[in-house]
Structure formats: C-alpha cells, structure tokens
Amino acid sequence: MRLEPLIFEYSRPGRKAYSLPALDVPDASIDELIPAEYRRKTDADLPEVSEVDVVRHFTKLSQLNHGVDIGFYPLGSCTMKYNPKVNEEVANLPGFTELHPYMPEELVQGALKLMYDLQTYLAEIAGMDKICLQPAAGAHGELTGINIIRAYHRSRNDTKRTKILIPDSAHGTNPASGVLGGFTTVEVPSDSRGGVDIAALDKLMDDTVAGLMLTNPNTLGLFDENIQEIERIVHSRGGLLYYDGANANAIMGICRPGDMGFDVMHFNLHKTFSTPHGGGGPGSGPVGVKKHLIPFLPVPTVEFDGKRYYLDYDRPQTIGRMKSFYGNFLVMVKAYAYIRALGADGLKKVSEDAVLNANYLLRRIVGYYDLPYDRHCKHEFVVNPARIKKETGIHTMDISKRLLDYGVHPPTNYFPLIVDEALMIEPTETESKDTLDYFADALIAIAKEAYEDPEKLRGAPHTTVVGRLDEAGAARNPVLRWVREGSQAR
Amino acid sequence: MNYLPNTDKDRQEMLKTIGVKSIDELFADIPPALRMKRPLNLPAGMSEWELQKHMRELAAQNKNLTEYACFIGAGAYDHYVPAVVRHVLARSEFYTAYTPYQPEVSQAVLQSIFEYQTMICELTGMDAANASMYDGASAAAEAVTIAAGLTRRKVALVSRTVHPETRETIRTYAAGHEIDVKEIPMKGGITSVEDLKAMLGPEVACLVIQHPNFFGCLEPMREISGLAAAHGATLIASVNPLSLGILEPPGEYGAEIVVGEGQPLGNPLAFGGPYLGIFAVRNKYLRRMPGRLVGMTKDVRGQRGFVLTLQTREQHIRREKATSNICSNEALNALAAVVYLSWLGKEGLKELALLCAKKARYLRERIARIKGFEISFNAPVWNEFAVKCPVDPEKIVKSLLDRRILAGYPLGRAYPELKDHLLIAVTEKRTREEMDALVSGLEGLV
Structure with a gap:
C-alpha cells in the first residue's frame, strides 16, 4: 500500500472525464442567458482528469481504509455489524x-x-x-x-x-x-x-x-x-x-x-x-x-x-x-x-448473540484488563488498562494503535468519560467466536507487550500506511483545503 | 436469514467460558415485569431470494423517472449520475467504515473529505467547508443559530423566496434558541429590497437569501450583501452548487456563510434522501462551524496525512458547550459529490451549468408563447422558472401524467398567492422532444 496523491495532483489542462448530451435546442450566448454582473469571473479550480484517473484514484484511496467488510470493527456504541449485500x-x-x-x-x-x-x-x-x-x-x-x-x-x-x-x-x-x-x-x-x-x-x-x-x-x-x-x-x-x-x-x-x-x-x-x-x-x-x-x-x-x-x-x-x-x-x-x-425470531436472535458475544469477549480479556463494573454486560462493555498504565505507563491510546498492527479496528477510546482510559468494546452479533478469540488473543498479547516491549506500543502502529499523525499540529495550524502551488490561498 | 456466524456448539462453549447455563441468564438484570412475554408482532423472516422478490414488487408499485420526463425541481434535481459515482460508492472500504476516529486506517475517508472541502471552497469562494450536514435545509437552520450566537443578536431575516421547507426547518431550530425569525416579503419573484431595508436594524443577526431562489430567479446579492454589511448582519447564502459553474461565487459578493442542498452533485433523487448539506464559512466562523473538519498534517515518519481537526467544537468533546449536536453526517453523499465533481472537472461544470441554462431558456420561451400562459417573473433565471397558467396547475400536473410528463411543482402548495403558478425545472437530461411534448400538452389544456 502506498499513499495516494490528491485528485488535484493528477490534473492536466484539457483532460476530461465527463460527457454531456449534445445541445438540441437553439444556442444562446452567455450574455443572453445570465447577465454579466451575476457571473463568475474565474472558473472553479476543479481537477481536469480522465475517467480512468477518477476510478484509479478513488479505488487506490479506498484501499487505505478499514471497514466492516475488511475486518473486525468493535467500536463501542456504534454497532458496526455486517451490512447485508442484498x-x-x-x-x-x-x-x-x-x-x-x-x-x-x-x-x-x-x-x-x-x-x-x-x-x-x-x-x-x-x-x-x-x-x-x-x-x-x-x-x-x-x-x-x-x-x-x-x-x-x-x-x-x-x-x-x-x-x-x-x-x-x-x-x-x-x-x-x-x-x-x-x-x-x-x-x-x-x-x-x-x-x-x-x-x-x-x-x-x-x-x-x-x-x-x-x-x-x-x-x-x-x-x-x-x-x-x-x-x-x-x-x-x-x-x-x-x-x-x-x-x-x-x-x-x-x-x-x-x-x-x-x-x-x-x-x-x-x-x-x-x-x-x-x-x-x-x-x-x-x-x-x-x-x-x-x-x-x-x-x-x-x-x-x-x-x-x-x-x-x-x-x-x-x-x-x-x-x-x-x-x-x-x-x-x-x-x-x-x-x-430477519422477522421477529431473527431480530431476537440478533440481540441474544450480540449480548453473548460481548460477555464472552469480556470474560476472555478480564484479568488482563480491568473491569470497573463487574457484571454481566449487554451488547457492549467497558474495560480499562488501569493496572497496565500504573505499572508501565502505557495508555489506552497506545493499546488501540497497537491493535491496528493486528488488523482490527480499535474499540471506542476514552469514552464514557466516567471511566479513566476507557476502552469501550462492542463486538456485535455478526462476528464469530473465532474472530472474538483472535481479538482477545491480540489484546492479551498487547497487555504482555506493555511489560516486555512498551516502546513497541508507544511507536505503534507499525504496519499501517501512515504512522501516528500530528493532530495537535493540525489543530494549531489548520490546513483545511488544498491550494495549487504558486496560487494565492484565499 | 439472520447473518449470525456462531454455531450452537460455539454458543455452548461461550456460555461455559462466561459461566452461565443459558443466554437468558445474561438478561437476568432486566426486571421480569419488563421482559417481553410474547414474540414481536412482525412478518416472518424470508430467504434472500424471497426478500429480493418482495422488494422488487414494492419498487414496482412506484412509477419512476426512467419512465417519466421530470420537470419537477423545487430543491431536488433530476441530473444524470455517471456510472463512476455508483461504482466508487460501492467500494465497501468506503461504505462499511464509520467516522474516521482512527486516522491511520481511515485515510480514504479523510482524504476524500479533504478533497470535498477543497472543491466546495472552490465553488463557493469561502475559506473552509465542513464534511457535510444532513441536507440544505438543516444546514441553513444551523447557520442561523451560529450567526445568532456569534453576533449575540436575536432576529433572523429569511426571504420569502427561500425554499419553503428550508424556512420551516429554520423556524424549528430557531425555536430552541428563542431566535425571532422574520420573513422578508418578496416582489416580482425576488426578495423585496425595500422591505429588507425597513427590517434591518441592530438586532438583526443574519439574513438568509437563496440564490437562485425557490422560483429559479437570481437575487440582487451584491445589493443585499451591502445592506447586510452596513448593519453588521451575517449574510447566509443558500445556493445550488451546480449553478456555481456559471454564477459568481458567494464569497465574492460578500456572503459569510454558504449553505446549500448538495443533492445535484451526483446523488439520485431517492424520494428525498439521503442528500447532503453544504456548509462553508469565512475564517471568522471557523471555530463555530458545526460538523466534522479534516485537516492536513504529517505523521511520525514525515509523510503527508489527514486527520479530523478542531474537534473541540464538537459534541463528543464539548458536550453541552458544543456548537452543534451533529455527529453522523452524510459522508457517503459527500463522496458522491467529490467523485461527481472530479468527473465533471473545471470545464464540465461550466458546460453543464450553461447547458441547463440554454435548455431552460428554450422551454421558457416556448411556454411564454402559448396562449394564456405567461412567465411569472422578469428576473433572470438559471435552470428553473415559474409560469402563470390559465388552468389550475394541480390539474395540469394530473392531466400530463398520461403523457408520462411530470410537469412541475404547483406553487400554490406553498404560496397561496401563487396558486395559478407552476414551477418548472430543466436539467441536461430533458431533451427537446420532451420539452416539446410538455409544450404541446400545455397547449392541449387551453
């Protein structure tokens, strides 16, 4: 996987993807249509690209994303279940x-x-x-x-x-x-x-x-x-x-x-x-x-x-x-x-398996992670790395970023606010026991890594197309649009 | 069907690990009086084939635009959606993802939003655009609440020429903020500048003007903008993004917030949604802007990358101090917009806007020549116009259905004073043959 240029960076003057129907009514000059005082003086600087440029750009771009169709996505309170193709x-x-x-x-x-x-x-x-x-x-x-x-x-x-x-x-x-x-x-x-x-x-x-x-x-x-x-x-x-x-x-x-x-x-x-x-x-x-x-x-x-x-x-x-x-x-x-x-039966089974999956995952990882409220959960649960943090200085953020190296999407981080360093995990019913086991094993392995090789977690992710991004810098100096080189930013 | 991968054997093993005997035990904390004692009263489930068949039958109970020539616009337009848009949107890396909370595995969504923000800034001439609102109407409503918050004034002036449903949505949102929404009367199909002058004052937070307006007419935006500025009121322009292939960018005539219905940018009509709300601002409004924003930054390896930024405006950080409660937006529709605008490009956008104008002009002139019909308003138009009819427009619409024509939107539905008027929109999809058929249909009614 490689980073993908911006669509604007593919632009070449005169290149076209669009096709429009031919004019089948009498032509009219632009002045007859829209008086000059209402018109724009310079064109919007949209990219000039071919259709294959458009398709390749967005296809290559798409490959930089995680989605439910690619892997586990246990984002708490978001219910990232499988989206049926039909x-x-x-x-x-x-x-x-x-x-x-x-x-x-x-x-x-x-x-x-x-x-x-x-x-x-x-x-x-x-x-x-x-x-x-x-x-x-x-x-x-x-x-x-x-x-x-x-x-x-x-x-x-x-x-x-x-x-x-x-x-x-x-x-x-x-x-x-x-x-x-x-x-x-x-x-x-x-x-x-x-x-x-x-x-x-x-x-x-x-x-x-x-x-x-x-x-x-x-x-x-x-x-x-x-x-x-x-x-x-x-x-x-x-x-x-x-x-x-x-x-x-x-x-x-x-x-x-x-x-x-x-x-x-x-x-x-x-x-x-x-x-x-x-x-x-x-x-x-x-x-x-x-x-x-x-x-x-x-x-x-x-x-x-x-x-x-x-x-x-x-x-x-x-x-x-x-x-x-x-x-x-x-x-x-x-x-x-x-x-x-699904019908009535199917919907009830959805909720039953969603709750079963969450409780199973909870019991698989408890002991490695702390459980602030030790009860049977419903469709999701919250754990935190309280002991890990105390003993190794590793944060929820580090654990989440390391999960990316295991090919899964991390849980919701730092929410709810009433649990310090929360990891909010919602597996949903459309995940198999095998997927849950893989995820639990990954979380357990990471808990061990926190003691054995904490730098590996602090530097994670290692396998993604980009590493950790400078979010503070992005907020301090917001760059919210692309500007053509040599042109004046508005 | 239930899309459940676990086998009963899996379930038994999982229950054992949990230390309970049945799934039911996991629900023991729900008070028994609240547990359902009967199955939900819903139709029985179906196989995939049965579902397909059922859905096709339901779809077939609708007449769709592949069978009709659609001259209805009124805020949603029958433009061609190129195949590339559908194919890119069908990439499940895009559509099965959620909000890009983990940027390292969300660069596709983040970068496409960054490209979208850039294109909206180019179209509107504004400094920053967000990743989308629910639709044009809710975008306008949130713009009003933000302008009122920033100016600390409590009156919003909304032109009567703004889409009726946008005006209603503004009123709904304003009620919670005790913003007084006043309607600027219209004259000759455009905002009455005389009345506006009389209504402006130190208590006015903002003006909402649609351009082209609901009747398709172009508004005197420069004059209105000057008046707004003189009174320290924020000009909120509501635009059709495709019109900006030809019309002056709102940033150049002094709009400070630009909103609009983004549906014309590569989104099917889909019985009203999902569409997307365009929202773009001058820098001074940036930190009050609702919704997601994507910024460019660098990663630890020095590579270019994209992240959600300025999130301290947002509800998940600021809770009750947030500028808006919006969380889920219309990201996939914004992706449709960016793919569509890439496909059109610089020249295509301009050509398309011109083509719509030429076709609209042809039909407008032909209808003007039909005995008994007259053009409602003299103001210049782009792709849509109103005509005064000698027959009840509701009757016209009904009787032209036989000819497979959707003649337009009867204005009497939202404007009692215009009950004889029909609003007609023309996109690049309307052929001369279809327009001539509409004309002959109208001729046949008088």
Missing part, C-alpha cells in the same frame, strides 16, 4: 432511487407503503405508539425528541421546566441536543453499579425539569436495573423520559423502551438495523412517541386511509420540520429489508 442491491432499484420527492402520491404508493410499514415495525419493536422517519441521524432524532418534549410542556402552559437531566455516562450528543433544544442540562451521577444514582436523581428531579435522557443499556453496556424506580421518580414529578436508542441492539424482542415507561425515543437505523455507516453517514434516526406526544411529531407523517398511503401535513401542534422532505429514504429501504429478512 440490502445494498435492493436500495439501488430504480423504483426507489429514481423518485422525485414531489411526485404525485399516486405514483409513489410503493415508497409510502414501505415507509408506513417500517413505521409500524419500529413502533412494535420499540413499544411506542407512532414513529416518524424524518430525522437523518441519531443526534437529529435526539433534537427532534427534545423539541417534542419542549412543545409538550408548553402546550400545558408549563413553562418553568428549563432543564434536562442527563447521566454522566451519556453519549456526548445528549447534552448537546438538550442545549440545542433550548434547555440547560444537568448531569446525574452514576452509582457504584454503573446505573443512575437514584438518590441524586431524587434530589434533582423537580418541577423545573422537563425530562431525563437515558440510554438503557447505558454506555457501559449495563442495563439499569432501577429503571422502574427512575420512571416513577421522573413521571410522578411531571417530567418525560427520553430513550437514546443507540444501544437498542441489546434488547430487540427482549424488552421495549415503551414498556419501560419511556415517552419518546430514537433508533439508529445505521446501528441496530444494519444499514452501513458510509464513512460517517448517511444514517437515519427515526423517533417514536407514546400517544400523548403524537400531536407534536414533525410534519409530514405517512398515513394510510385503508385504500391509499399519503403524507399528512395537517398537524396543528407539530414542532415543525426537522429537514426537507421525508428523511433518508434509501436508508429506510435497507432497514426495512433487514427487518423483513
């Missing part, structure tokens, strides 16, 4: 890709039916009364849910609820979503078993609190056994419960957020429902609500009148729109295909 194929059908969002509803009944049925399936899996598919990602779903919570309290003229409670183990998006939705956020500490500290919650939960955002199982991979007590405390004092569905891969067919008492939640279709992560997106973050929150859902919703499917914009209490159109439709197609392929 889902990619069906999402490429012209009957799905070649639809304009403003086509007459009678022409897109198949698309609307797919969305309607997906809403129904997700509502059943969640134990919620209605689902809205519009949010484009998990954090977008969170913001939608927070807006719904705000709208609910306002509809009851309950305007003093200005705070959202968030456990200290929560995903970083939770506090950010709370603030973006106009609330101040208050942190709830965790107890000695990794759950919400009930006494602290009891003290914090008053009539200025709009709701609690909770991930269950939480980011430690632990199910909060006190969920019924949490529910009682929050609801009895007028708050609402938000469920962050990032960790829903642990609970399908086993328990449901709706039954736990949550009022509003989101799923991540790109986690639990196998749609690919795309190098950072697109995702999809459908939001589910209980009956009392249905009036506040974003517009439009997809409805069925017994004969035809249609988009309903007539929702007077709606929070409004979270984005244009109806959501990331092609992502929905893949999630729909996944649910239809």
